[in-house]
Amino acid sequence: MLLLRNVTYSINGRKILEEINMRFKEGMSYSILGPNGAGKSTIAYILMGVIKPTGGKVLLDERDITPLSITERAKLGITLLWQEPARYDGITVEEYLTLGGKLSVDKEEVREVLEVVGLPYELYHSRFVDKSLSGGERKRVELASILLLKPKYAILDEPDSGLDITAGELIDDILDHLRRIGTTVILITHHEDIARKTEFSYFVCGGKVIRKGFSDEVVEYYKRACGKCPLLEVVSDGH
Numbered sequence: 001m002l003l004l005r006n007v008t009y010s011i012n013g014r015k016i017l018e019e020i021n022m023r024f025k026e027g028m029s030y031s032i033l034g035p036n037g038a039g040k041s042t043i044a045y046i047l048m049g050v051i052k053p054t055g056g057k058v059l060l061d062e063r064d065i066t067p068l069s070i071t072e073r074a075k076l077g078i079t080l081l082w083q084e085p086a087r088y089d090g091i092t093v094e095e096y097l098t099l100g101g102k103l104s105v106d107k108e109e110v111r112e113v114l115e116v117v118g119l120p121y122e123l124y125h126s127r128f129v130d131k132s133l134s135g136g137e138r139k140r141v142e143l144a145s146i147l148l149l150k151p152k153y154a155i156l157d158e159p160d161s162g163l164d165i166t167a168g169e170l171i172d173d174i175l176d177h178l179r180r181i182g183t184t185v186i187l188i189t190h191h192e193d194i195a196r197k198t199e200f201s202y203f204v205c206g207g208k209v210i211r212k213g214f215s216d217e218v219v220e221y222y223k224r225a226c227g228k229c230p231l232l233e234v235v236s237d238g239h
């Protein structure tokens with residue numbers, strides 16, 4: 001189980017996160033739902049070790065992993081899909097996905113994950129992961145790389161951003177694939193239809209957890225708040 005215990009994060013005297021408590025159980029899927037600026041990506045960075053919390057702890061199976069780096073956490077099976085994936089000159093899609101051959105996977109596995117993300121192997125395996133790939137294609141390659149790594153925990157920061165009308169279906173296929181291999185999914189989004197695809201959700205706003213529970217219930221609450229922060233606005237039933 002991956003856990004955030006009383007996590008706070010401040011920068012330049014401004015509190016970005018306040019007493020965040022979250023639990024991610026093995027094999028389950030979770031959304032972190034909330035409006036722009038709620039603190040969702042900050043939570044993702046703290047889980048991945050990109051930044052360290054000002055207070056509180058990150059625990060993995062009761063071990064305190066707060067001091068561990070991104071690389072050390074990756075070795076423990078935690079991965080992050082960045083909101084804006086980077087591009088690399090001179091590296092092909094296949095080289096990128098197999099970490100230059102270091103990842104022990106065969107061509108069929110590469111073909112399978114590329115199919116899941118909607119990129120036919122023959123058309124894409126020898127393309128370069130540089131500016132010649134569109135933003136959406138780059139995002140799909142990054143999603144394929146997460147499927148291939150078979151992580152214990154996949155943190156997906158806005159996996160649908162920059163994708164076309166097929167995004168909903170793609171997210172379904174990715175979640176199905178990750179469920180089959182037992183990966184715990186932590187999906188960050190401000191779209192209620194995407195959050196509904198996971199079993200549980202946390203509604204975060206103003207750096208706090210406002211609501212948690214089954215995704216359908218949390219999404220209904222989020223809709224009543226019109227995706228805005230109920231700390232700032234009065235939420236009225238029937239609105």
Ligand SMILES: Nc1ncnc2c1ncn2[C@@H]1O[C@H](COP(=O)(O)OP(=O)(O)OP(=O)(O)O)[C@@H](O)[C@H]1O
Nearest residue numbers: 011012016034035036037038039040041042043190
């Ligand atoms: N390094 C930083 N310096 C100053 N403010 C920061 C820093 N990092 C984050 N913030 C602020 O913290 C708040 C939360 O940011 P965060 O990126 O976590 O939000 P988010 O919920 O992921 O938003 P979005 O949906 O727009 O991506 C924002 O108001 C942001 O401006």
